Amino acid sequence: MSDSAPAPQLVNVTIDGAPYAFPKGTLLVDAVRQVGHPVPFYCYHEKLKPAGACRVCMVQMESPRGPMIVTSCTTPVGEGMQIQTMSDGAREARRQVLEFLLINHPLDCPVCDKGGECDLQDFTLRYGPGVSRFAEPKIHRMKAHELGPFLVLDQERCILCQRCVRYEDEVLGEQNLVLHGRGDGTVIDTTRGEPYAGHFSGNNTELCPVGALTSQTYRFKARPWDLRPTPSVCQGCSLGCNITVQRRGAEIVRLLARENAAVDGGWLCDRGRYGFGTVRADARLTAPQVRRDGQLVATSWDAAIDAVRQGLTLHGQRGIAVLGGARLTDEEAYLLGRLTRAVLRSNDLDWRTGAQRFAAPEAIGCHSAQVTDIDAADLIVIVDTPVGEEVPVLALRLRRAAARAGIVDIGPERNLTVGRAERVACAPEDLAEAVRGLTVRVAEAKMPLVVWNGSGDGELARAVAKLGAPLLVPGEFANARGAEAAGLLPDLLPGYRSMAEAAAVSEAWGGGPLPVKPGRAAAAILEAAARGDLGALYLVGSNPLGTFPDGTLAARALDTIPFLVVQDLFATDAAVHADVVLPALGPFEKTGHVTNLAGVRQEVQAVAPGPAGARSDLDIFVALAGALGATLPATAAAVASEQQALGRAEKPAMVTVLDRFTSGPHEIDGLRLLVRTQLYAGGGTAAFDPNLHVVRGEPRLRIHSTDATALGLRSGQFVIAEGDGASMRAVIELDDGLEPGYVAFGAHTPGANRMGQRVRLVLAGENGLASTVPVAAMGVNRR
Amino acid sequence: MALDPAETRAILDLYPSPRSAMLPLLWLGQNSDGWIKPETVTAVAQLVGVEESEVVSVLSFYTMYRTQPPAQRRLQVCRSLACAMRGAGEILERIREETGVGPGETAPDGAFSVEVVECIAACDHAPACLFNERMTGPLTPNRALGMLRGEGGEPE
Numbered sequence: 052m053s054d055s056a057p058a059p060q061l062v063n064v065t066i067d068g069a070p071y072a073f074p075k076g077t078l079l080v081d082a083v084r085q086v087g088h089p090v091p092f093y094c095y096h097e098k099l100k101p102a103g104a105c106r107v108c109m110v111q112m113e114s115p116r117g118p119m120i121v122t123s124c125t126t127p128v129g130e131g132m133q134i135q136t137m138s139d140g141a142r143e144a145r146r147q148v149l150e151f152l153l154i155n156h157p158l159d160c161p162v163c164d165k166g167g168e169c170d171l172q173d174f175t176l177r178y179g180p181g182v183s184r185f186a187e188p189k190i191h192r193m194k195a196h197e198l199g200p201f202l203v204l205d206q207e208r209c210i211l212c213q214r215c216v217r218y219e220d221e222v223l224g225e226q227n228l229v230l231h232g233r234g235d236g237t238v239i240d241t242t243r244g245e246p247y248a249g250h251f252s253g254n255n256t257e258l259c260p261v262g263a264l265t266s267q268t269y270r271f272k273a274r275p276w277d278l279r280p281t282p283s284v285c286q287g288c289s290l291g292c293n294i295t296v297q298r299r300g301a302e303i304v305r306l307l308a309r310e311n312a313a314v315d316g317g318w319l320c321d322r323g324r325y326g327f328g329t330v331r332a333d334a335r336l337t338a339p340q341v342r343r344d345g346q347l348v349a350t351s352w353d354a355a356i357d358a359v360r361q362g363l364t365l366h367g368q369r370g371i372a373v374l375g376g377a378r379l380t381d382e383e384a385y386l387l388g389r390l391t392r393a394v395l396r397s398n399d400l401d402w403r404t405g406a407q408r409f410a411a412p413e414a415i416g417c418h419s420a421q422v423t424d425i426d427a428a429d430l431i432v433i434v435d436t437p438v439g440e441e442v443p444v445l446a447l448r449l450r451r452a453a454a455r456a457g458i459v460d461i462g463p464e465r466n467l468t469v470g471r472a473e474r475v476a477c478a479p480e481d482l483a484e485a486v487r488g489l490t491v492r493v494a495e496a497k498m499p500l501v502v503w504n505g506s507g508d509g510e511l512a513r514a515v516a517k518l519g520a521p522l523l524v525p526g527e528f529a530n531a532r533g534a535e536a537a538g539l540l541p542d543l544l545p546g547y548r549s550m551a552e553a554a555a556v557s558e559a560w561g562g563g564p565l566p567v568k569p570g571r572a573a574a575a576i577l578e579a580a581a582r583g584d585l586g587a588l589y590l591v592g593s594n595p596l597g598t599f600p601d602g603t604l605a606a607r608a609l610d611t612i613p614f615l616v617v618q619d620l621f622a623t624d625a626a627v628h629a630d631v632v633l634p635a636l637g638p639f640e641k642t643g644h645v646t647n648l649a650g651v652r653q654e655v656q657a658v659a660p661g662p663a664g665a666r667s668d669l670d671i672f673v674a675l676a677g678a679l680g681a682t683l684p685a686t687a688a689a690v691a692s693e694q695q696a697l698g699r700a701e702k703p704a705m706v707t708v709l710d711r712f713t714s715g716p717h718e719i720d721g722l723r724l725l726v727r728t729q730l731y732a733g734g735g736t737a738a739f740d741p742n743l744h745v746v747r748g749e750p751r752l753r754i755h756s757t758d759a760t761a762l763g764l765r766s767g768q769f770v771i772a773e774g775d776g777a778s779m780r781a782v783i784e785l786d787d788g789l790e791p792g793y794v795a796f797g798a799h800t801p802g803a804n805r806m807g808q809r810v811r812l813v814l815a816g817e818n819g820l821a822s823t824v825p826v827a828a829m830g831v832n833r834r
Numbered sequence: 835m836a837l838d839p840a841e842t843r844a845i846l847d848l849y850p851s852p853r854s855a856m857l858p859l860l861w862l863g864q865n866s867d868g869w870i871k872p873e874t875v876t877a878v879a880q881l882v883g884v885e886e887s888e889v890v891s892v893l894s895f896y897t898m899y900r901t902q903p904p905a906q907r908r909l910q911v912c913r914s915l916a917c918a919m920r921g922a923g924e925i926l927e928r929i930r931e932e933t934g935v936g937p938g939e940t941a942p943d944g945a946f947s948v949e950v951v952e953c954i955a956a957c958d959h960a961p962a963c964l965f966n967e968r969m970t971g972p973l974t975p976n977r978a979l980g981m982l983r984g985e986g987g988e989p990e
Contacts, residue, residue, distance in 0.1 A: 226887035231894040242887040243872075 065133045079123035079134065080108050088136045091145065091174035093260045094212035095124035098317065099221055105212045107152070107174065109144045111135040120144045142178070149179030155190045155235065157207045165262030167275040171210065190235055198228070198240070199247025200745040201267050201321055202255060206238045209263035215239060215255045222318070224450050224469040225249050239263070250443045250730055253324040257308060266305065268325050268742055273299040282309055283656040284645060285323040286378070286529045286638040287737075289410075290422070290442045291647035292319050296327075296639065296658045303327050303639060303659055313423055314651060320443035321746070322730055328742030329637055330659040334621050335739075336634030338664040347632060352666065352674070358631045360678040362587060362614040363395065369586030369613075372399035372576040375593025376539040377410075377528035378735060380643030380655065382690040383668040384530065384537035386683055387591055388545060390672045393560045394681040398541050398550075398570025399585075402534035405598040406506035406726075406798070410531035411650065412522035414547070414706035415512045420500055420521035422649050425452050430496035432489055433472070434503035434515060435462035435482055440730045441504055442525035442648070449502070459492075461485050463725060464795065465788035476790045478723070482507060483514040493518045504728075505531075512708040525648050527598070527728060527798065529735075533646040537694070540706060541570035545694065547703030559697045561682075572709065573599065580608035587614040591668065592635065592735075594623040600726070602804030603776045618671060621739045624801065634665040637736060641667050643687040720812050722758060722794045726804060729797025738799075750800045752781035752812075755791040759783065762812070769815035772796075774806030780815055836863045836874045842881065852882040856892060860899055869900040905940050905947035907982055910964040911973070914953035920960040920972065926950065928975035933982065946982040965989055 059074035066086055073082045080095055093105035103125040110123045113133040118140055135141055153175065160166040192206035211230070216239065219227045227249050231240050241247055255264045278297040285292045285306070292315035295307040306324050310317035329335070339355030340347040350358075363371060373391045376384045384402070391400045412419045425431065425448045439446040446467065452458065453470030460472040463479060477485045493499045499520035504527065505512075515522065528534070538545040544556045544565075553565045571579060577595060579585040581604060588608070595605035609615060609628040617629040620637040640661035646652050666674075669687060676683045684690045731737055731747045738747070752770060754762075764770065766785045771778055779802040789795055796803035837859065845858045856878060863874035870893060879886040893899050909929075913922050929948055930936045940947040956962035959971030965981050970989035980987040 220885075226885045229887045229891040231891060233895045242890050 062128045062130050062132075064128045064131075067134070067136055073128045075128070077128045079110060079121070079126045079128060079132075082128050083110065083123060083134065083136050090123055090136055091149075091170070091178050092124055093170060093174075093210060094214060096214055096217075096258060099214060099217045101125045102213055102217060105148070105152070105210065107145055107148045107178075109141055109148070111138040111141040145178045146180050149175050150183060150185075152210050153179070153183055154185045155207065156210070157189065157205075159208070160262075162271070163205075163208065163262035164265045164270055164272075165208075165259075169262060170260035171262075192238060196240070197246075197267070198264075199249075199252050201325055202247055202252040203265050203267055203270060204239060205263050205265070206240075208261050209239055210261055211237055211239070212260060214258045214260065215264060218255060218258055219249075222254075222447060222451075223249060223251055225251075227252070228255070250320050250322070250439065251318065251447070253321050254308070254318050266325070267745075268328075269305040272304045273297075278304065280307075281656050281658045282654075283639070283658065284653040285319065285326075286645060286655065287320070287323040287326050288442045289524075289526050289529055289531060289648040290314060290445050291529075291645055291651065291653050292323055292444050293653070294319065294323070296656070298658060301660065303330055313421065314647065314649075314653075315444050316448060318444050318447055320730070322443070322737065322743065325742045326737060326740050327639055328740040329620060329736045330639050330661065332621075332739050332741055335662045336620065336622060336626075336632060336665065337662040339634060340629075340632040342630045347626075347629070352664075355631055355633060356671075356674050356678045359616055359633075359675060362616070362630055363679070366586030366614040367395070369584065370399060370579070371395045371397045371587045371589065372571070372580070372585055373397070373539075373589045373591065374401055374404050374573055374576060374595060375591035375618075376537070377402040377404070377531040377534040378592040379530060379534065379668050380641060380687065381530065381533040381537060381646055381652065382643045382687040382694070383641075383672070384534040384539055385545060385694045386669055386672045386690050388538045389560055389683060390676055390681075391589075392544075392565050393557070393563060394676045394679050394683075395589075396566055398566050398568065399576050399579075400539055400570055401541055401573040401576060402528070402531060402539040402593075403573050404593040404595045405527045406600050407504060407524075407526035407528060407531055408507065408512065408708045409505050409706040410524055410526055410528075410535040410648075411547075411706075412524060413703055414535060415522075415708060416516040416705060417501070417522040418520075419650055420523045422448065422523070424498070424500055424521060425449060425523075428452065428456050428496075428498045428500040430457045430459070430493060430499045432459045432486070432493065432499070432501045432518070432520070433461065433466045434486060434501060434511070435479065435507065436466055436502055436504040436525060437464070437728050438466055438502065438525060439468050441527065441728045443730065445502075445523075445525055445648075457496075459489060463723075463790050463793050464727065464786075468788055479507075479725070483510045486511065486514040486518065490518060493520050496520075507708075509708040523648055530645045532648060532650060533644070533652075535706065536646060536699075541572050541575075542707060543704055545697055546699035547705075548700040549704040552700060556697065559693065572707070574601070574604070574709065577601075577604050577608040580612045581610075583611055585612060587616070588612045589616045589618070590625055590629075591618045592620075594619070594625040596624050597799050597801060597804070600804055602802075603807065606805060618668065620665075620736065633671055634662065635671065636661040636665050636667045640665075641669070641687075643669075644691065720762065720810075722754070722792060724806065724810060725789075725793050725795040726798045726800075727795045729800070732797030732800045735799075748782075750779060750781040750803070751784045751797060753784045753786040753789055753795040755789050755793070756785045756787055757791050758794070759785055764812075771813045771815050772806060772810050773813055774810040776807035777802040777805040779803065779806075836867050836871060837877055837881075838862065838866065846881065853884060856882050856884070856889065857896070860889075860893060864899060869903050902940075903944075905944050907946040907984060908949070908964075908966055909946065909978060909982055910949045910951045910954075911937075911978070912952070912954050912956070912960070912962045913950045914957075916957035916960040917953075917962055917971075922950075922961040922973075925961060925973055925975050925978050929978055929982065932979055935982075941982075945984070948982070 061072040090108045092108035094102045101124045103122045108123045109120050112119050196204040215228050256266050281296045293309040293311040295309045308319045338349040341358040450470040458472040460466045461475040501520045501522045505524045553567045557565045599605040615629045616631045617626040618633040639659045642657045673683045673685045764783050768783045859878045875889045879889045937950045961973045962971030963973050968989040977987045
């Protein structure tokens with residue numbers, strides 16, 4: 052046998068009198084659609100297994116016993132089949148099914164969100180009866196049943212196609228929605244009436260062919276025909292799922308998935324789908340602010356830019372450093388690099404204001420993987436990366452792969468929360484050893500793949516690189532890869548050029564020497580600032596207080612730095628320290644490109660104007676350069692063409708991954724404290740997004756149930772974690788995905804990175820204040 | 835213990851696929867506890883190898899599984915043709931008038947519940963009922979009320 056896939060066997064079928072041939076196994080519903088004889092369907096969906104539940108896709112098939120009516124979604128093509136899609140029998144069968152589907156349907160189309168894009172409306176008009184013969188009263192059920200924070204169910208409109216139930220089971224593996232009851236009493240609901248808890252509820256609203264499952268954020272907001280669509284890309288995480296942004300007038304009312312098979316597979320997570328509230332959030336900065344007599348006061352852009360110029364001139368002698376850029380577009384990141392190096396003449400520049408150390412696999416000597424490689428891999432190693440929280444839609448692909456491929460899941464907690472995986476439990480400092488232990492298995496695999504978010508030290512990076520398998524880096528910042536390629540690093544120029552190529556870059560930037568001595572990385576910049584060895588710090592869309600692993604260092608740095616400029620969408624806790632605050636535009640408000648974790652460059656579109664007083668980061672960089680006597684390309688297109696002309700280095704240089712960057716393991720009452728990515732914990736926009744407020748809730752402290760029992764803690768109980776550095780209130784969440792011996796806070800939870808070395812848990816009293824009794828002193832068994 | 839291990843084993847052994855044992859195992863739980871407790875659902879899901887949500891869904895399909903603790907006295911009034919014609923509706927109406935408890939409801943103190951059921955194969959006793967699973971009839975409004983109030987009249 053040859054290795055190439057055999058040509059699919061073709062089956063001859065006659066459809067409405069004309070002969071066709073289809074690959075064996077093709078379903079009739081697809082066959083008739085392919086040749087332009089559409090049949091209606093509700094339960095059938097390309098991404099779900101056939102169910103034959105709605106009975107509306109019926110066609111007529113000739114058989115030895117005469118004409119038969121069959122459901123085309125469950126019948127594969129067969130040799131010699133003769134199909135009639137529009138025979139009297141087929142039409143009558145569909146007409147009757149549609150009449151039945153409408154018996155208890157409320158026909159509240161005039162107030163239904165789905166009206167205008169509803170398959171029940173459309174198919175009834177095309178294939179159904181004009182009137183109903185059913186005169187009896189309709190059965191009433193729950194009309195606005197809130198299933199969860201985002202999802203609302205109208206049980207009366209539901210036609211029980213079970214797309215949602217099957218999506219939950221087949222795509223998510225979560226079974227959040229099930230059928231209850233039977234006959235005319237059948238309804239969809241959560242298993243036990245509990246709130247829908249998953250991260251992917253919103254896809255149900257697009258799968259639902261009728262107006263039964265609707266979004267909390269979109270209910271009664273618009274009619275579909277009033278909406279204007281713009282294709283764009285989600286900037287919630289580093290995957291970059293493709294979206295259609297729909298506006299009514301100037302207001303964004305909803306986001307829809309826009310399938311890109313190589314990226315998202317047609318799904319969105321709830322944070323991506325609903326995280327557009329930032330564009331109208333009350334908390335947005337609307338005017339530049341400068342510090343006068345100790346107070347931040349609103350001012351004009353000209354005055355603010357001039358204040359930055361003055362501050363940089365005054366304090367620049369002692370050094371200027373720039374942190375951030377991994378949330379910008381590619382163009383803006385590139386321009387920030389040029390501004391810093393060519394105008395501010397500094398190499399103290401780093402996008403790595405969190406735990407992520409690099410973005411492109413090549414940057415540590417690995418091969419880059421494509422997202423679709425997950426589908427073909429036979430061995431997938433997930434290294435200490437909570438994929439479902441970090442890059443939710445990628446996790447769906449991994450869950451599907453888990454049914455087929457071997458998954459090795461390494462780290463102190465289960466990374467893949469749904470699906471079969473082989474756990475290698477190990478402490479953070481033992482990760483490299485665990486990775487090295489897989490060398491032989493990875494070498495023996497046909498198509499191995501490693502998934503690692505790049506948060507770790509140099510030893511781990513070397514261990515991962517040594518495996519020699521393609522790597523995906525789903526990191527914590529949405530456009531880290533764009534920032535890295537743009538050279539927002541102390542020792543790399545755009546296109547992964549080493550500092551030795553400064554002359555070539557300088558030429559592209561219109562001459563003028565560039566500083567050639569490598570600058571300092573984020574940790575060194577913050578240390579210098581904390582020591583008083585830095586004159587000015589410019590934070591661009593970054594808040595080290597919330598994201599830097601050693602938040603105490605970040606706090607000292609911001610306390611000490613003589614001149615601080617913060618450019619952001621919101622008044623973050625870093626902005627409170629600022630001498631000048633520059634309000635920037637955010638996602639949905641800027642046009643440009645972003646580069647996803649697999650290196651796919653995708654276009655984002657401005658669809659909302661943003662606050663009147665805010666400007667795009669690009670415009671701010673241009674204005675700032677102008678004030679300092681330099682001219683930068685002033686449009687995204689001009690920047691992109693300059694960046695493209697510059698291209699990549701012939702031999703791309705690697706990123707330096709420091710061997711140590713955190714302040715060592717923290718302990719809570721004998722348990723190790725982990726700070727782990729948590730979908731809505733938010734250090735970026737999620738924290739300020741009113742749409743996501745409902746799911747953000749209290750900071751959570753996750754703990755294994757055996758440890759909780761030993762400490763006498765219950766799920767839902769409030770504790771106060773008191774550290775030498777900071778205290779924070781959190782609610783206990785039992786999570787047996789976490790190994791015993793650990794507790795975990797969400798990354799970017801305010802204060803989680805500033806707890807200090809020793810922390811103790813104190814039960815919070817009824818009033819939310821600390822009781823005087825430390826948990827560890829309650830006479831319970833300690834580990 | 836809701837599910838007796840030996841009986842559980844015996845039921846599982848009856849079927850080539852464990853999934854087929856779901857309904858009998860639920861019966862086993864209901865017969866020993868009087869109703870199907872949440873922990874029975876969890877246990878059955880594990881025993882037959884499906885998600886809990888599937889067991890819940892199946893459970894809701896069948897009306898004779900109880901997912902709430904039963905009342906002390908359970909009256910199930912037949913409403914099929916013969917019983918309906920012999921006054922089952924009037925009996926239910928009287929019960930509602932006198933006690934405020936309608937079909938499908940339980941008295942606030944949990945002392946009794948009233949349900950309507952389809953034919954219980956006792957048409958010759960119409961209007962017939964089941965009282966705590968035992969058939970009796972013909973039923974009168976007063977007898978029904980007496981049984982519900984625990985004042986006698988129960989079937990032997």
